[in-house]
Amino acid sequence: MRLKVDILRSMKKLLYEVFPTSIKNLLFYIILFLFPYVSIGQGVKVSSYGFNTTDTKPSIYKAIRTNDTIIIDKQHSEWLVSPLTFRGLENKTIIFENDVVLRAKPGAYTSTSDCLMKFVDCKNIAIIGNGALLTMNKEEYIDGEWRMGLSFMGCSNVSLSNLTISSSGGDGIYIDGYKEMLYSENIRIDSIISTNNKRQGISIISAKDVWVKNSVFTKTKGTLPEAGLDIEPDKETDVIINVNFDHCSFTNNNHSGIVLGLDNLTDKSKPVSINFTNCYLSMNHDISNRYPKAEIIVSSNPFNPVKGKVSFNNIIVDGSKWGLIYSRKPSKAYHVSFNNLSARNICQQEDDMSVIYLEVPDYFKSSGPLGGFSFNNTYVKFDTKSSFFTIRGSSMGTLNGVKNIKGHITIENPNLKEFIEYIKYNPNKNVDFEVNYTLKN
Structure with a gap:
């Protein structure tokens, strides 16, 4: 630890000698933030604490608790572990060697909340995968939906890269707050494959400043919702602020590729900000799943929805049995923009499958208007005999209109x-529904 302090002092002295006063403090604090991710020396191999083919949990715990840089090294067999929970860790770099497999010990995850690796109230954690596999035994977990692969609760400054996470009894990755820490913050995920998990590929419950890049969320199946991504706060005080997905794919999940389940946030919650850029969706949702059928689900509280902005930029949808978007979101909720979206070969399942399906927020109470969408440079190709938009009201007349939907679609x-197509709704109630289209046969 003395070595790290000396290095930081040397860096600070150099910065003050070289850079002007206006930027030297900023540069030092950037280095101070990044420094926990820099390993000094070669690190400590976990096998030096013992490798047990029955359960290596004690060795991993001791190595991580007593060292800053830990290497889970390649052995002649898999690393079998009982549930790993880390509380209050700070300044740790965990490195997996190439071809390492960390597997949940069969029969050891008896509690429905047991996770392969759970981090609670941890700071400055870097997990470097080098292509390692973290896997559980999904077929074993008949009950529950909380046996996550990697869980981060009330954590800050986390970096996760180059891992495959598979066969969990819940979500491949779970991000939430914890007690007085209402959200996890500054989470960076890069080059992750989350596959064959039971509940979601990734769930974000409460988080600020999240960047997910170059990652794949696929083949989720086992218990509802079964989405690739589910952003779904639990309570009004949760936050979804500056959450970003860049160059990610969502494919072959048993429910939608992307679900924005923001129903529990209200107009008293902090406005949401979510961005998808250069993402790919294909063949999500199976007929066995009872939830709405679409590649993207957008929802909110029907009466007092959260404000904010969501953007989908340079999105490709290539192949789907179902429609593109399903929503019951009121127009006064967060605005959703689609910019440079291309959807091909969708609505394959049957005729009368609409590309965009908007449904009354509440069938029994006066609600709405629906809306709050914009479509800029949107292209859709499909062959079935159907409408492009379906607007569904109710026989009780509870849909108060459709409002603020604009753009151009080819x-x-x-x-x-x-x-x-309007169902049980009078389009004379429309306000600022200004979507133009060009039809190419």
């Missing part, structure tokens, strides 16, 4: 029945 479909 449609390639020789069998398009009509652009907008």
Whole structure:
């Protein structure tokens, strides 16, 4: 530890000698923030604490608790572990060697909340995968939905890279707050494959400043919702602020690729900000799943929804049995923009499957108007005989209108029945519904 302090002092002295006063303090604090991720020396191999083919949990615990840089090294067999929970860790770098497999010990995860690796109230944690596999035994977990692969609760400054997380009894990755720490913060995820997990590929409950890049969320199946990504706060005080997905794919999940389940946030919550850039979706949702059928689900509280902005930029949807978007979001909720979206070969399942389906927020209480969407440079190709938009009201007349939907859409479909279909709703209630389209046969 003395070595680290000396290095920091030397860096600070150099900065003060070289850089002007206006930026030297900023540069030092950037270095101070990044420094926990820099390993000094070669680190300590976990096997030096013993390798037990029955359960290596004690060795991993001791190595991580007593060292700053820990290497889970390649052995002649897999690392079998009982549930690993770390509380209050700070300034740790965990490195997996190439081809390492960390596997949940069969029969050891008896509690429904047991996770392969759970981090609670931890700071400055870097997990470097080098292509390692972290895997559980999904077929064993008949009950519950909380046996996560990697869980981060009330954590800050976490870096996770180059791992495959598979076969959990819950989510591949779970991000939430913990007690007085209402959210996890500054989470960076890069080059992760989350596959064959039971509940979600990744769930974000409460978080600020999240960057997920170059990652794959696929083949989620086992218990509802079964989405690739589910952003779903539990309570009004949760936050979803500056959450970003860049160059990620969501494919072959048993529910939608992306679910924005923001129903528990209200107009008293902090506004949301979510961005998807250069992402890919394909063949999400299975007919066995009872939730709405679409590649992207957008929802909010029907009466007092949270404000904010969500953007989808340079998105490709290539192949789907179902529609593109399903929503019951009121127009006064957060605004959703689609910029440079291309969807091809969707709505394959049957005729009368709409590309965009908007449904009354509440069938029995006056609600709405629906809306708050913009479409800029959107292209959709499909062949089935259906409408592009469906707007569904209720026989009780509880839909108070459709409002603030704008943009231009290019449609390639020789069998398009009509652009907008209204069901149990009078379109005379529309306000600022200004979507133009170009039809290419």
